């Protein structure tokens with residue numbers, strides 16, 4: 001059985017690494033299973049892509065479609081054209097897509113039109129916010145998916161509610177967490193740790209890249225102002241996403257109160273998160289990682305497709321108003337944050353369950 005695995009953007013890489021490891025293990029045990037890895041090139045900087053391949057031991061892709069940049073339509077169309085050629089030249093039994101990025105959408109449509117079955121890892125999650133490009137990507141991908149490998153009972157119920165039958169839903173857990181647990185001993189401090197004199201439990205990590213926070217100058221200024229007001233003596237480390245950096249340069253925003261750095265490697269970033277007092281973010285994946293590491297997380301969004309990080313984990317969804325951020329930061333500083341626990345099956349074995357399903361199917 002040949003599985004073509006698609007990865008395109010930073011949050012995909014930690015999801016595919018354990019799947020490839022599980023395939024290789026199964027292959028070494030004599031099972032008839034193999035893979036082709038296709039990088040769409042959606043993220044192309046070393047800091048957004050190459051360093052993850054190195055650290056997570058992901059083999060070189062069999063092909064790189066080099067489809068980075070452009071508008072959503074341009075990017076999606078370019079990936080579809082290139083991926084169709086790839087599939088015609090290298091037919092496979094299944095295409096595995098992960099997450100909710102444009103590469104996920106483009107490759108699932110392309111595969112399905114060539115009558116190749118589609119497996120969606122992290123299928124079924126919903127923010128119900130149709131202004132988010134990721135939500136459109138999830139809805140379209142899930143409408144043509146043949147098997148869903150899910151991270152939560154909430155996702156299973158979303159799928160059932162939309163008419164998906166139980167035989168197509170395989171609740172496996174979270175491959176992103178497989179990677180986090182597998183590499184706990186590899187996490188290491190970035191050079192800025194010493195340079196800035198950071199101390200365990202006495203700094204905050206912030207990441208922002210969603211259009212709702214970073215495409216509006218006033219909103220972005222408001223966030224930095226809230227940080228400055230609330231965290232006078234507590235350093236804030238801000239690894240800046242390329243999209244956010246472009247906007248900050250365009251708006252002429254240069255926050256003085258944060259330690260600005262480029263995107264960090266996986267090991268460095270998660271070392272910082274693990275030892276932080278708390279995290280401010282608008283990412284989805286980071287809310288899962290903070291939940292597993294038991295680190296307080298403030299999410300600057302109005303909705304989440306990962307409600308278990310709030311109901312079970314350490315995450316609080318506060319909306320996008322800077323005044324709400326100030327309130328939450330005050331709570332964080334006072335040490336009054338909820339204790340979370342770990343969602344079901346987020347135990348480091350999700351990829352193993354996925355490959356077991358393929359071997360037995």
Ligand code: UD1
Nearest residue numbers: 009010011042043044045048069101102103133134242243
């Ligand atoms: C994408 C995903 C988002 C994910 C995020 C994580 C979609 C719709 N969005 O958003 O779900 O949370 O990745 O990072 O797929 N750029 C670079 N270098 C790179 C990559 C991007 O300079 O290596 C630039 C691009 O040229 C573009 C901007 O950053 O101008 C945004 O990149 P894009 O891939 O379109 O979307 P993200 O905002 O990264």
